[in-house]
Amino acid sequence: MSFQKPPGTQDIMPGSTELWQYVENTARDICRRYGFGEIRTPIFEATELFKRGVGETTDIVEKEMYTFEDRGKRSMTLRPEGTAGVVRSYVENKLYGEPDVSKLYYIGPMFRYERAQAGRYRQFHQFGVEAIGSVDPALDAEIIALGYGFYRELGLQGVTVDLNSVGTPAVRAAFREKLLAYLEPMRDSLCDDCKSRMARNPLRVLDCKVDQDKFTNAPSIIDSLDEECEAHFARVRECLDEMGIPYNLNSRLVRGLDYYTHTAFEYKAQGIGAIDTIGGGGRYNGLVAEIGGDDKPGVGFGLGLERTLLLLESQGIKPDLAAQADVYVVTLGERAEKAASALLQRLRVAGIAAERDYLGRKTKAQFKAAERSGASFAAVLGDDELDRGEISLRSVTGGDQQAVKLEDLANTIKNKLKSEKGNNHS
């Protein structure tokens, strides 16, 4: 009898968790500088929250949710995205009563029942930010800048920002009619996918990969914006220009969630199979009211961390990650083996990453293990050393060894590590 992980999930193992931590730390640090505080909400919520928040007719709600009934006969759903839960929490915790705009970020797993492919999993992780309580276009721009900066600070090249305004629901409804009127005469010449898009989400037809040329004269949502939308969008662009954040205006950009208004944007990059969107977001001015709170405006993004990791890999970016061990204690003989526990404990309490053998292996194998451990130093402990209250310290790669008093070992190693670091930097 054996078990396998569920389809579309991943075991993230030591060796790659370090890279995850690096990415997460980069996210946390940039959020701190932009004034965002971390929020941790439940991984499952009432199913109704996502139906209301994400939209009844979206693909996510219609066919991708992990929904189950709990023992109290309540319908629950593993969160497919982060915004709905954050907004629910904002309302429930009455953050609207706080004097300032609520600037929140989260990092965690999301769940969508889809067929896995390159850069797409059933359990995946997002880093997201939400700013709730202001319509200031400067916030839209700052959030776009934050995400852009995140990718840049990771060292990624070729990440671009696509920007659009999808207006208010009223503007979008009017544009939809205009677009349908344009598409209707050419319905027969559309591909099958586009025919179904016409019914479900006509704005997506313009995105069709099969035949782009035929839509050159299609109406643009940008031209359909009212004065207020126009002004907001113009100011977002101004802010981005002033901040030096590059972007591509893309009037055909549509997001897959219903709640977006005004600003919509995506981060794109090549290098993950057929997928080029690595993150996306926008403004959601009606969402808080939809979920039962005061009518507070919001703006945010969600970035796919697996996609970020895949990009790092495809661009060959390998950050310096700390070695697992500083010193490996090699024991010779039974007495030394018994003395090792206390020695390791002293070193570890003193702040040193110390490793040893637990398999009763011979000297030769212990030295090999020392090298695998990533330790800079090997400390050899045998009967001779024990009798003198000393230990032989040497570089793990060989060379001279020096006798060090057991009680001085921690400090000696610390000093050596320090000077080693200094040398590396000079």
Next chain:
RNA sequence: GAGGCCAUGGCGAAAAGGCAAACGCGGCGGAUUGUGACUCCGCAAGUACCAGUUCGAGUCUGGUUGGUCUCCCCA
């Protein structure tokens, strides 16, 4: 929801339906009771699962499971 490709020790990778399933890397032991790395010898470890065809299946067929990639859609 639809489709393509794939599945052999820990990793990589051979085996035209026919010896006991190569070989390389890595692991462990020994040569070499307390100082590895070179060398030599040895050991452990594998055909995803279930049926079928066949004298004989890792190899062919069907199914299952899983992986991977693509469409749809999305992070």
